[in-house]
Amino acid sequence: MKLKDFRLDFEAMLSEAVFGHGFLHYGYWPEGRPATPSARALGEAQQAWFDRMRAEIPSGTATILDVGSGTGANALALTRAGFQVECLSPSAQLNAMARAKLPATVPVHETGFETLDLPRRFDLCLFGESFHYIQQETALDQIERYAGRAALIFDYFRREGAGEDGRRQTHAAFLAALAQRPGWRVALDEDVTAAILPTFYVLDHLKNAHVGPFLTRFRAEFRRSRPLLSRGVEAVLGRRIERFLKPSMREATFGEAFEYRLIRLERTS
Ligand SMILES: C[S@@+](CC[C@H](N)C(=O)[O-])C[C@H]1O[C@@H](n2cnc3c(N)ncnc32)[C@H](O)[C@@H]1O
Structure with a gap:
């Protein structure tokens, strides 16, 4: 798939x-x-x-x-x-x-x-x-x-x-x-x-103001409480997480x- x-x-x-x-x-x-x-x-x-x-x-x-x-x-x-x-x-x-x-x-x-x-x-x-x-x-x-x-x-x-x-x-x-x-x-x-563009204003906001900060806090806590496991997860998913955490600006990019x-x-x- x-x-x-x-x-x-x-x-x-x-x-x-x-x-x-x-x-x-x-x-x-x-x-x-x-x-x-x-x-x-x-x-x-x-x-x-x-x-x-x-x-x-x-x-x-x-x-x-x-x-x-x-x-x-x-x-x-x-x-x-x-x-x-x-x-x-x-x-x-x-x-x-x-x-x-x-x-x-x-x-x-x-x-x-x-x-x-x-x-x-x-x-x-x-x-x-x-x-x-x-x-x-x-x-x-x-x-x-x-x-x-x-x-x-x-x-x-x-x-x-x-x-x-x-x-x-x-x-x-x-x-x-x-x-x-x-x-x-x-x-x-x-x-x-x-x-249609306000769709991206809302999605950008949900990600940048809520999901992103939550994931950042969770990641830091996970690193502190489970250092070994966290290192394994970061080795596999770290780059993707970093990419995901970059602020979204789809409201501007979609319209362009x-x-x-x-x-x-x-x-x-
Ligand atoms: C973004 S969704 C929209 C779904 C729905 N029309 C709606 O308004 O909620 C796109 C839809 O197009 C379908 N699709 C993708 N390729 C297609 C194709 N070649 N022929 C027909 N439908 C296709 C997808 O499986 C999906 O059901």
Whole structure:
């Protein structure tokens, strides 16, 4: 298992244990930073992200393909709202969490979107922070195949000039690729980066003001009370701990590297 996959699985477990809902997306803060940067505020902002996404589902939508369905938290809320949902994700761990919380009538396909092979279409393909995982042209081919009426993308794009990683596309490249495909119109395309950034303000604060100092105190105490064992642990994990203890500044770095957008594509023919 790759470290990134493990991190996502771990965050999923935390999200369920701490907040109860299991959302794996960032928070949405239209009013800016919260007065108290707490885990509770983050959980509420993740719900606000869902509410904003839900408000952009076109009227008349009955069936939804939830691409990159995480722990099934979005799918559960959408099912309760009366939509007929199918989920897909390549992660066995996340799918197990989704199956445990979803009604048995909601299929969870264990595959990437690239290799999904179903004999039907859906009114809407939903990408909740999952679009950037998928190679762009393949994602657009599969949208052509599966999205009967619309696609909703709530996700981030790499900024022009910011670290090319071969996977995340720029927003301009996305629009250019889309322009090559007749039959679609961009019905909504909003830059919501400013409303997402407080997520990092809260995460930075939780780490820099709480978790980091706690770990530093614990480490010193451990070194004092268990010097031999501590030396062993430090030999294996010391560098990682040092790296972790460096203050986080993701609120600044995320905004420099990425733009977060809410995009709705509608089929015109
Ligand atoms: C950041 S999580 C978002 C989960 C969920 N949509 C949410 O809003 O909480 C990204 C999801 O995309 C999935 N994913 C990763 N690669 C994928 C791919 N190639 N095709 C479809 N989903 C993928 C992950 O397994 C995970 O479920």
